[in-house]
Amino acid sequence: MYEMPDKVFPMTTEGKAKLEKELETLKTVKRPQVIERIKVARGFGDLSENSEYESAKDEQSVTETRISQIEEMLHYAQVVDASQVAPDEVSIGRHVTFVEVGETEPESYTIVGAAESDPSEGKISNDSPIAKALIGKKKGDTVSIETPGGSFDVKITEVK
Structure with a gap:
């Protein structure tokens, strides 16, 4: 049996639209940029001492975490009128x-x-x-x- 989640994210219509726009930008602009940075950094050789690669991987982690956060907020969004x-x-x-x-x-x-x-x-x-x-x-x-x-x-x- 499906139970209602304890999480609810009340927000305004404008706030929901802003989150949707941020999510779209993260997925279509930021994520591809980070993937390209990782690809370029891999070309620099030994990954164990490659600060560019580590930096790009850290940025990827932050980006993916934010995408997940926004997706969850939008999934449980409760638009208040x-x-x-x-x-x-x-x-x-x-x-x-x-x-x-x-x-x-x-x-x-x-x-x-x-x-x-x-x-x-x-x-x-x-x-x-x-x-x-x-x-x-x-x-x-x-x-x-x-x-x-x-x-x-x-x-x-x-x-x-």
């Missing part, structure tokens, strides 16, 4: 702005699946302490967020 959630409710795929209680400077993040998080772009994982505390809450709610650095309260000022 934010339009199915109330417009003022925080969910994956939503952009949320909040202000820490007692502060005036707002913070904004887009909540995405772990596979597509990129804090430098303001995209935080649904598994992060901030996102976990905010998901399901609505504009105007005050939320207590527990992080490894301590806890703090925030007021949600905008959800879009």
Whole structure:
């Protein structure tokens, strides 16, 4: 009997498309380049002391590992449609702005699946302490967020 996997990778439609594009590039561009590097390095002679060959084999391992990771994430992908959630409710795929209680400077993040998080772009994982505390809450709610650095309260000022 088939059992549902414990693994589920929630992601936005955009995040899934980005992973699919990365996978295609790895398979059609990167993998052939690495294979060619290995082929050329083999021509340099003794493989036991051939740093080019070792480097190419290491790159091949990294590439194949990433391909496997992406394939698994896509296989177990659960695309979250934010339009199915109330417009003022925080969910994956939503952009949320909040202000820490007692502060005036707002913070904004887009909540995405772990596979597509990129804090430098303001995209935080649904598994992060901030996102976990905010998901399901609505504009105007005050939320207590527990992080490894301590806890703090925030007021949600905008959800879009």
